[in-house]
Amino acid sequence: MDRLFLSDKLTNAELTQIARSLNDNYHAFLLDVQVWELIKSVVPSDIYKSEIQPLKKKFVGHKIVNDIVMNYYMGEKKVKYHLAKQFINRPNEVSLFEFNVGSSRLDFARINGHSYAYEIKTELDSLEKLEKQLIDYSRVFEYIHVIVHPKHYNKVYDLVPEHCGIATYNSEKSNFPFSYKKKRLLNPNIEPLTQLQTLTVKEINSILKIFGIEATSLTRKEKEEKLLESISPPKINHLFKEHIKMRFQKRWFHICNHIEEIEPIDLQSFFKSTIDPALIYYKNSSIV
Known part of the structure; x- marks a missing residue:
């Protein structure tokens, strides 16, 4: 329309x-x-x-x-839509919305050979939680980005650690361009334990099985400790990326396959549900 x-x-x-x-x-x-x-x-x-x-x-x-x-x-959903559209149908890559890390919830992430975190701060958002959020994301992801409204740029520049990249967006233009102002660097603060803590019990058990580690009678915490003792940090980082990618692959492919049918602010809802948009955008849905 x-x-x-x-x-x-x-x-x-x-x-x-x-x-x-x-x-x-x-x-x-x-x-x-x-x-x-x-x-x-x-x-x-x-x-x-x-x-x-x-x-x-x-x-x-x-x-x-x-x-x-x-x-x-000019809220977060608009920024998130335009950000996600940049990564549609990239080979061997999965993106995801709303990922819990510690007590923080990441807005958007990408996993391919590397892991990327994106925190969005619009002109309507406070920066009060940003430092804590970036500490949490830096425990898990290799590259961290903050996507900000230009009015926040100077404040955010002063807040972020050296390894974090910063991009601004131009909401006045129809193509909503992003401008990467501060280059990201490889994050030196990854914590293997925190990466394991973001995985599900099923994913933890899968890793234990891959390495032939018997842990049937162990608690979740004991299983994590066993993995930390048995597997190197780089290997845990690799397994973290692979399992997160597998967990969200079906949802992201659903978005890629239906991106032209899904209304912009509904993108995250369809990521969570993988329902066919035709079943929702139905003119006589009131009588179904």
């Missing part, structure tokens, strides 16, 4: 508030009728009737929400 032009009907503050409300309350797997109810509840009634309601017969509500959020709310 063509972009909704609401800027001549509403102020920037009003548009931002509408887009924020939609961003905060919308979920990709709502029924079409539920999405339209949400739109109606946050858009002024006169604007809804004149500009949006006429589209109801032709488009699912998900498209309307995505159009408004992508154009009038």
